[in-house]
Amino acid sequence: MRGMLILRAVERADISFLRDMLYEALFIPPGQAPYPREILDLPEIARYLVDFGRPGDTGVVAMIEGERVGAAWARLWTQSEHGYAFVDEDTPEITIAIRPESRGRDIGTMLLEELLHRLDERYETSSLSVHPRSPAVRLYQRLGFSHVDWVGESMLMVRYRSEISAVAL
Secondary structure, three states: OOOOEEEEEEHHHHHHHHHHHHHHHHOOOOOOOOOOOOHHHHHHHHHHOOOOOOOOOOOEEEEEEEEEEEEEEOOOOOOOOOOOOOOOOOOEEEEEEEEEOOOOOOOOHHHHHHHHHHHHHOOOOOOOOOOOOOOOHHHHHOOOOOOEEEEEEEEEEEEHHHHHHHOOO
């Protein structure tokens, strides 16, 4: 990896970058045309960033030589307004993405580990939604996420802090 990787908390000035990362987080199967960027305006996708910074929101940005290369963030949802990987009102849902040119360099692993460290201080569980053909599935499994259900064509994966702590002992 060229340059030193720096992980820092999401700042207000990062919101447009998070929007770019939200687009990158959308799984596009090989051979399928990319989604139009307007997909980010659909309510079920836009909600991942609307009013970001509210209580329960937390995130990390990865930077190399002053350039943002990836982000991971989590939001708490309510029963009436939630994302694809909703478990309950005490389980933050994670979104993570890396710029295409920066993938395959362990940045995603470091980002997710840092975000999980922050989440583990406050929450027993965390969740995410991932397409089963996404290469990220292996990363999530390695960091303690388990497939618990299906949401449409995507896997709902949950990580239990207590299980991770028991394995670490």
